[in-house]
Amino acid sequence: MTLIHLGQVGELETAGVRPPRRKVVPVGDGLREGEVVVLRGPGGINVLVELRPGTTEIPGRGVVDLSGTIGQPAGTGLAWAGATYQVDRPVLSDFLAHLRRRAQIVTPKDAMYLLYLAGVGPGGRVAEAGSGSGALTTVLAYAVGDSGQVDSFERREDFLEVARQNVASAGLAGRVRFHRQDVVSDGLGAGPFDAILLDVPEPWEVLTNARSALRAGGRLATYTPTYNQLERTVRAMREHGFQDIRSLELIERELHVGDGGTRPAFDMLGHTGFLSGGRRGP
Ligand SMILES: C[S@@+](CC[C@H](N)C(=O)[O-])C[C@H]1O[C@@H](n2cnc3c(N)ncnc32)[C@H](O)[C@@H]1O
Numbered sequence: 295m296t297l298i299h300l301g302q303v304g305e306l307e308t309a310g311v312r313p314p315r316r317k318v319v320p321v322g323d324g325l326r327e328g329e330v331v332v333l334r335g336p337g338g339i340n341v342l343v344e345l346r347p348g349t350t351e352i353p354g355r356g357v358v359d360l361s362g363t364i365g366q367p368a369g370t371g372l373a374w375a376g377a378t379y380q381v382d383r384p385v386l387s388d389f390l391a392h393l394r395r396r397a398q399i400v401t402p403k404d405a406m407y408l409l410y411l412a413g414v415g416p417g418g419r420v421a422e423a424g425s426g427s428g429a430l431t432t433v434l435a436y437a438v439g440d441s442g443q444v445d446s447f448e449r450r451e452d453f454l455e456v457a458r459q460n461v462a463s464a465g466l467a468g469r470v471r472f473h474r475q476d477v478v479s480d481g482l483g484a485g486p487f488d489a490i491l492l493d494v495p496e497p498w499e500v501l502t503n504a505r506s507a508l509r510a511g512g513r514l515a516t517y518t519p520t521y522n523q524l525e526r527t528v529r530a531m532r533e534h535g536f537q538d539i540r541s542l543e544l545i546e547r548e549l550h551v552g553d554g555g556t557r558p559a560f561d562m563l564g565h566t567g568f569l570s571g572g573r574r575g576p
Pocket of ligand 1: 475
């Protein structure tokens, strides 16, 4: 019998477990009309564009004709504007680098760990509030895959529009339903969701609604910028019967790598937010 040790989470017995069947894009598939591609150029230029026949205008960069790349393998070369570009399938970091920002976003380091705390994966039914700029929405939509679904709630129409556009630019609109809704007064719908992620100023005010929209055993993850908000959130999670609660902060330090001169970068991302996660009890 094989046991995977998962630290504080406990032990998961894997005997007899078969890998689930998942819908994936075969790696060798040619680039398809209608999909979003990234043009990687000299000097770190990355441009996201929908692949369609004929010319496409790239704001600030002119016009490009991608017709000849349809059906070609991902990573194929393209001569454009006096340089050679690579036409590739974008990855999550491309989507996040191209986000239009309105509200303060969840940074990639925090977003990735929120997925872990909330147990989000392929096929997941996930809700989040608020949508803000749609950074976390994009990460969630990417993680749940074609068979999953994200419901994203936001009380401000202007933020909702930005989030909607950002998710659409990533080609992930089909995985997300946006709702203009105040989750404190109007909740997150009936669910049941496998996971709920809260990035709103007062998560503790949402817990009654969040608990009733989560399936038993479903996971909640919260993102709060101050200790005061974190403390109120965790106290409320305990009062609402959440279990296995843990809280943490992630510190990211970039390294400058040079021959014989490798050291931490001088600039460092300071404080971002505190993360908490827990599981809905019976
Ligand atoms: C920090 S932003 C979220 C950023 C987002 N997670 C991202 O990564 O782009 C917080 C958002 O929560 C929204 N919000 C605050 N209270 C809310 C509520 N009660 N119901 C719905 N949305 C709310 C705000 O309008 C704001 O857009």
